[in-house]
Amino acid sequence: MKLKERLKKDFRLWARSLSDLFLKRECVCCGRQLESFESGVCTFCLAELPSSYTWVSGESPADKTFWGRTSIEKVTSLFLYNGKYRNLVYSIKYGGNIRLGIRLGRMLGEVIAEEDIDYIVPVPLHPRKKRKRGYNQSEVIGRGMLLALKENNPAVKMETGLLERKNFTPTQTRKDRADRWTNVRNAFRVNMKRAVKLSENGRVPKILILDDVLTTGATLDACATLLHEAVSCRISIATLAYVP
Ligand SMILES: [Zn+2]
Numbered sequence: 490m491k492l493k494e495r496l497k498k499d500f501r502l503w504a505r506s507l508s509d510l511f512l513k514r515e516c517v518c519c520g521r522q523l524e525s526f527e528s529g530v531c532t533f534c535l536a537e538l539p540s541s542y543t544w545v546s547g548e549s550p551a552d553k554t555f556w557g558r559t560s561i562e563k564v565t566s567l568f569l570y571n572g573k574y575r576n577l578v579y580s581i582k583y584g585g586n587i588r589l590g591i592r593l594g595r596m597l598g599e600v601i602a603e604e605d606i607d608y609i610v611p612v613p614l615h616p617r618k619k620r621k622r623g624y625n626q627s628e629v630i631g632r633g634m635l636l637a638l639k640e641n642n643p644a645v646k647m648e649t650g651l652l653e654r655k656n657f658t659p660t661q662t663r664k665d666r667a668d669r670w671t672n673v674r675n676a677f678r679v680n681m682k683r684a685v686k687l688s689e690n691g692r693v694p695k696i697l698i699l700d701d702v703l704t705t706g707a708t709l710d711a712c713a714t715l716l717h718e719a720v721s722c723r724i725s726i727a728t729l730a731y732v733p
């Protein structure tokens with residue numbers, strides 16, 4: 490290790506030990522005091538992460554969410570969204586815990602490291618919401634995923650300009666499920682300039698749409714449908730958590 494890198498690492502450890510003295514660092518899941526080598530979530534909670542195992546079986550409940558809808562090759566979620574583990578998503582989404590987002594994103598990336606992904610496309614936030622929050626949590630998770638995926642495939646990229654969020658407020662009066670799914674579709678659009686670039690030279694890119702949580706699947710279905718309409722591509726989906 491170069492001297493400069495070693496000094497940088499020493500400084501980081503020193504700074505963290507110092508902050509431990511003054512700030513109580515707690516596990517976002519169980520509240521246990523974190524050791525200096527732990528970040529965001531403790532080793533115990535991480536070891537018991539309720540795996541959704543969606544990547545083991547080709548017919549997982551997560552995959553079934555999209556049956557009869559858009560063509561999706563594979564749906565992968567890292568863990569089940571229940572109990573104290575909901576705090577992981579909450580902390581990344583609303584608590585500004587960027588480091589935790591990158592770390593869990595990397596774990597999600599390791600699970601699908603064998604998949605031949607060309608582009609990671611995070612579900613966009615409305616620009617106003619992004620400005621207010623300061624970041625898009627799906628992009629943060631994507632940064633972690635890239636770290637894992639690039640080990641097998643250095644060419645993989647994150648494409649944040651392909652999908653855009655429109656200024657749209659869904660009506661609350663329509664309760665019908667089909668209506669709700671159509672409403673969500675109206676919230677997004679595809680940037681055609683970018684879409685054309687993706688399929689240059691007649692190639693069919695493999696796109697991974699990325700979101701924090703898979704609930705009804707309406708948002709992800711809307712994004713996938715619009716992308717399929719705009720460009721010839723293959724699509725997979727990944728989320729940190731899956732609501733069982
Ligand atoms: Zn814990």
